[in-house]
Amino acid sequence: MxxxxxxxxxxxxxxxxxxxxxxxxxxxxxxxxxxxxxxxxxxxxxxxxxxxxxxxxxxxxxxxxxxxxxQPLLPSQINLQAIAQTWEVVYTEPKIAPKFGTYSENPNLKLVLNTNSPDLCHQVLRHWLLNMGDRYLAKELKKISLEIGLPFSKVTIRQQKTLWGSCSQAKNISLNYKLLFLPPALARYVLIHELCHTMHMNHSGKFWQLVKKFEPNYQVLDPQLREVWQIIPAWATD
Ligand SMILES: [Zn+2]
Structure with a gap:
């Protein structure tokens, strides 16, 4: 051989x-x-x-x-499956290059950036995603927390490379803004998963029993989290 x-x-x-x-x-x-x-x-x-x-x-x-x-360097559309919103993105070319990137939102899901420099645009888009996470993921976590009766202390939205979410001893939950790109059932599963960690800080049998109580389909959903990377656009990943 x-x-x-x-x-x-x-x-x-x-x-x-x-x-x-x-x-x-x-x-x-x-x-x-x-x-x-x-x-x-x-x-x-x-x-x-x-x-x-x-x-x-x-x-x-x-x-x-x-x-x-x-993938295109700059997206013309952003599909946030978790919250069922597809945003159109418009880049403007200012006469004088701005030092800071800014954005404005139109009510009809149009995002207008004040620049078309790729680096600056990526920064602005990631900033916007964090903001969307604060507005929608944090709200959703509170809703599910009430629904299943598992309270938490604080929620922080983060840009993280690999973790979808985490939960500390003090019941502070952090969620990855990339969750916005996932199908709603999968994003919901992650939120339930982290809320269950407020009871069990491990992946013991008891933990999974609790998860199963609120998401009977967890055994199908959990492995999907490792396969969904294609949904996350490159500009949101670094
Ligand atoms: Zn876990």
């Missing part, structure tokens, strides 16, 4: 790592995280043993990068 070729990878030496760990992302490719004093001769045999997994996940990361590259 021919010797398999390993993809290029980088090695990160970590003070905190106890074991070798692999990380794959569209930004950095394959990263091998090892503890201090790790015998680096052990890395290649381990990577060879894990090759099928590596190939599969590098493929996924690649598909993600290509999908994002195929």
């Amino acid at each position: 021919a010797k398999s070729l390993l993809p290029t990878y980088t090695i990160q030496i970590s003070d905190r790592a106890k074991y070798l760990r692999l990380r794959i992302s569209s930004e950095y490719g394959l990263e091998v995280i090892v503890p201090k004093d790790y015998d680096q001769a052990r890395i290649e045999p381990l990577l060879l043993a894990k090759q099928a997994w590596i190939t599969k996940n590098l493929g996924k990361a690649q598909a993600r990068t290509e999908f994002h590259k195929s």
